[in-house]
Amino acid sequence: MSETVRGVVACHGRLAEALIDAVERISGIKGALVPVTNSECDKGLIEQRIATAAGAGPAMVFTDLPSGSCLIAAATLARRQNAIVVVTGVNLAMLIDFVFHRELPLAEVAAHVAASGHKAIQVPG
């Protein structure tokens, strides 16, 4: 079995906290995701916050936009640390899927949650 993947949600403002709160209310799983905000810091400090949240083991960093300070910081960190994978465009469906698949190898989790995130975007009717 693979080492459990830690989830870090790095977003603008208070979005990460709100997303994690919703995940915990829906899934009942607490502590699988760590929020990081980019408020009041430059990209160096955001990177530091993400690194602290990710720890030394395998980690998946979810960012809100496919650009900007959160992604730059996460991608910079992932270039130095092989055990970190970055997924952009975070949504609630993706995070819920993540908390139930943290035992999979990192690359598999990334593919899995990205597919879930895409699948959740629909135009009903």
Added chain:
Amino acid sequence: MSLLLFRVDDRLIHGQVVIGWGRPLGIDFIVLVDDAVRESSWEQDIYRMGVPPEIEVIFANREEAARDFAQWSGSSRRGILLSGSVDTMAALSEAGVAIPRLNLGGVHHNPGRVERLPYLYLTDEELRLLEKMERSGVEVTAQDLPTATPMALKALV
């Protein structure tokens, strides 16, 4: 003048620049003046990811920016010139780049910097450079987004 905004923002190209300022200004290009990013192709790829394909992103170091400024400012297209530091803008000004107004959009905390606004921390040396720019004719204001009220440099001292 086709460079519509000269901005200091240590997050470089991000949402406030592309969406907050870029949309109302209707920009066609962004010039990012940063010596380190100019040398890093992977960082350039990431910064490009967040910019709509119709907006060109030009990466320049200080020397290239001073050299090509006339071309950008004479262009019929609309652009933003962006750097991550007061030092870089001061150096461009010293090198003869004509900056009519300088927007302080985001400089965050670092040792030696003092909070002037929640999104703006400056050392005394940075403040001195800005005051020097203002004496040379540059109007310096702090304003993170177009919807915010601009603050004059003297109000930050």
